[in-house]
Amino acid sequence: AQTVTQSQPEMSVQEAETVTLSCTYDTSESNYYLFWYKQPPSRQMILVIRQEAYKQQNATENRFSVNFQKAAKSFSLKISDSQLGDTAMYFCASYNNNDMRFGAGTRLTVKP
Amino acid sequence: DTAVSQTPKYLVTQMGNDKSIKCEQNLGHDTMYWYKQDSKKFLKIMFSYNNKELIINETVPNRFSPKSPDKAHLNLHINSLELGDSAVYFCASSRITGVDEAFFGQGTRLTVV
Numbered sequence: 001a002q003t004v005t006q007s008q009p010e011m012s013v014q015e016a017e018t019v020t021l022s023c024t025y026d027t028s029e030s031n032y033y034l035f036w037y038k039q040p041p042s043r044q045m046i047l048v049i050r051q052e053a054y055k056q057q058n059a060t061e062n063r064f065s066v067n068f069q070k071a072a073k074s075f076s077l078k079i080s081d082s083q084l085g086d087t088a089m090y091f092c093a094s095y096n097n098n099d100m101r102f103g104a105g106t107r108l109t110v111k112p
Numbered sequence: 113d114t115a116v117s118q119t120p121k122y123l124v125t126q127m128g129n130d131k132s133i134k135c136e137q138n139l140g141h142d143t144m145y146w147y148k149q150d151s152k153k154f155l156k157i158m159f160s161y162n163n164k165e166l167i168i169n170e171t172v173p174n175r176f177s178p179k180s181p182d183k184a185h186l187n188l189h190i191n192s193l194e195l196g197d198s199a200v201y202f203c204a205s206s207r208i209t210g211v212d213e214a215f216f217g218q219g220t221r222l223t224v225v
């Protein structure tokens with residue numbers, strides 16, 4: 001069974017600065033999909049970014065980008081120019097072979 | 113227009129009762145899911161369902177059952193509720209099972225007393 005590990009339970013960053021959230025995963029499959037989801041205090045989960053494992057190019061979405069290291073099974077999320085609205089729980093997730101797994105989450109606080 | 117809506121938002125009930133949570137999506141997606149988020153925010157998939165197959169997480173007790181009257185709805189029925197069932201339950205949908213962005217409902221906080 002696959003596993004997803006987020007080793008940082010909590011992080012904080014000053015507004016306008018850059019922060020990187022870590023995620024490692026373990027799967028025996030060669031084809032899989034990786035995600036970062038955000039859960040603000042409103043509770044609703046929102047997709048931040050998605051990466052297909054067979055694509056070597058790192059995904060980017062505006063201020064959000066990933067560093068996908070397939071050999072190391074690492075999938076970190078970089079948030080540039082942090083904004084107060086980025087304060088949320090961030091979950092890393094992996095999908096393959098009808099199995100979706102989430103990490104334990106990282107609580108990110110953006111400070112003014 | 114809410115893409116994925118679930119009702120109720122909050123549910124308080126006694127041990128031993130049977131309850132249902134409803135979920136509807138208006139995105140035209142083929143796959144719907146139920147997730148459970150415990151008090152430590154840990155998120156676990158319970159079911160995924162499209163018109164072809166139901167995939168059940170093997171750790172889910174058989175007191176939990178999904179019911180899909182049509183492609184746009186996936187309701188969650190829970191029998192003989194236990195204290196440990198207290199959690200936030202999320203419904204979600206996606207175009208293709210697992211590989212696409214999942215759109216989540218706002219969650220139902222279930223409290224069993």
